Amino acid sequence: MIDEATLDRAVTAGILNAGQREALMALASQNTDPASRSDDTATMSVDDQMRLVGGGNDIFVTVGIVLLFSGALFALQAVLPSNSMMLAGLLAAASWGVAEIVTRQKRMRLSSTLLALAFIASALALLSDFIGTRFSLPDTINAFSLLALRGDAIPIGLTLGGGVIAAATLYFVRFKVPVLAAIVAIASTGLAFLAAMLVLYDQMVSGSIAAPAPDQLAEVLSSALIVPLLCGAVIFAVAVFLDMHDRERQTVWSDCAFWLHVVSAPLLVHPLFILATGQDVLAGRIEPGMGASILLGVMIAVFVLVALAIDRRSLLAPTLAYFGSVGIYYLVNGAANSTGIPPFALILVTIGAIVILFGAGWQRIRRLIIRPLLPTSLLNRLPPIKA
Template sequence: MIDDETLARAVRQGILEPGQRDALIALARGGAGSGPLPEDESPSLSVDDQMRLVGGGNDIFVTVGIVLLFSGALFALRAVFPPDSLAIAPVLALASWIVAEIVTRQKRMRLSSTLLALAFSGAVLSMLVTFIARSFELPQTLNAFSLLALRAQAWPIGLTLGGGMIAAAALYFLRFKVPVLAAVAAIAATGLAFLGAVVLYHDRLVSGATAAPAPEQLAEVLSNALAVPLVCGLAIFAVAVMLDLRDRERQTVWSDCAFWLHVVSAPLLVHPLFILATGQEVLSGRIEPGVTAGVLLALMMVMFVLVALAIDRRSLLAPTLAYFGSVGIYYLVNGAANSTGIPPFALILIVVGAVVILFGAGWQRIRRLIIRPILPTSVLNRLPPIKA
């Protein structure tokens, strides 16, 4: 019997259409001549589920071998070379590339390929950090005052680190097409954006264009700085949606890249919007539980749920639920928990767990019941298809 992986490869190579693949699976599960399966028994997986992170038992087996191989290699290299040697990181980066030529290029193992790409990125990051430490005169102790002395070297250091990571991720992606590298590049680009904002604010302070904040104004300054992650999150989210719209059936590597971009964009969007909506104090993290904060928090959760359902991305919804559950719900239910004697953490687990199970078990039905009636047909035709 042909397995699901072979059928998926046939779709990617254009041998089968997605509908033909589903029909073959339905025929195999229902038996010859039994006709189409009922809706509850038919393969109604969301297209988002086609972004599988594990290719099978052999993939897990090889992943364990990669962990053992590179762990042993790291200890061996540290025993041979000094800890600050420039040779360790390049050797690990080269080793991950060589192993990827077999595991990724030939075998296309998903989990192993993701781990190798992250190992390569980590080795490049270590190499760049070591190079920066040797090439630039960094202060022995890093604090707010010592960092101000690095203004002249800020952009060379930032471009070396962030630009080097983006270039390495692009080079590795061109060779192996591993989707997780989209997240690596997005994080590096976000770091460069943060650096640009800090340098701009520093220059305005030095030139006198902006007055130095008083101690009681630090919270306001930090709140204004939330515009940086918010803008970066919106930009990354926009790129992810663009990739999704180009591949509605989620059959190419670009939709897998969009998956990781949604994972990166979610916390960048959720944290600033949460603080702006609830009025959380940036320095202390306190939130005054009240009707306004509760209503705004509920509206934000509804907004993110609707967006995730529309674009068919649970990867956008999962970090959102985790953040609201760990931060927002804690503060807003803390008062109720104290009056009932139930620990706040227990209420958080109950609420978030129930929501996750609900959406996980009936994702496509929820999409069909909510998204189809509220969006026009012209918009639905551009979004990932809703399973009947």
């Protein structure tokens, strides 16, 4: 069997490209003897093949990385001045250096993810220290101090968000770690939200629109949810695009799509929940009426169908977790004041049944629902349905 180092040399020599290397590694990791595979493995969703953990040795090395960097952090904090930019710089360099072995040579997946996050955290600390020094930020940040920073808002936002995107892109080009796709998506969403808030603020200052009265703040905040909703839709579209160009989920781009689905789900679900049910985001009222509960049920059904079609439980899991956590919060806080069955209890029952049912037979459900529901032309572009 050809080892990973040999495949890496083949890529460097131009014998293989990166996609072919990933496909060969995925093929080698699969058991080619059909008789030795269980029914569960034969019908496994391609979403379950998201390559996150590379085995026991990967976990072992991950523990070593945590211990190494924790010890280094405490040691450097004792030697270097407090809030030193050198500390973040050293940790970023160490993350990169260890990744040259763990990621580039050994291709350890969980360890690589941890190192990538450590690098981004170090880069974020560096950018934060630079912003604090360059723009003389006040010690305490509140609404009034933020308004006073309006003139520097754009360079601060571009430095922080753009710097994180640049660092993640540079690291991805070198090491191809999929979780960085989520980092780029989150930073881009933050920049979009900042731009929308600055436009709204400038319109109020110029008199183009009136400042909202106190009783209108809830409506304004609900309207502001359009921004993360649009960002979630864009991120979801990018993830689907990557999925449709890698139907068998054999390359690193499908793993990037996994993380993009994880990010897009809450960005889509929370705004849709607030806008569809008319919840008061200031008062914190989360109990929908019967009509809104029915609408929530329809929303869950739509998300379920979409997740089944694209074969991504990574989209469905945050969705169900969000609805479930909101429902549990309501039930705990409303149990003492209610003697009847709250409408949201029905949603919780539905979510619990869906989780158990789908966990036991995801591919069978895909085959029964999606195959007769969608035309063949679309099915041929979606992840294959296992027989």
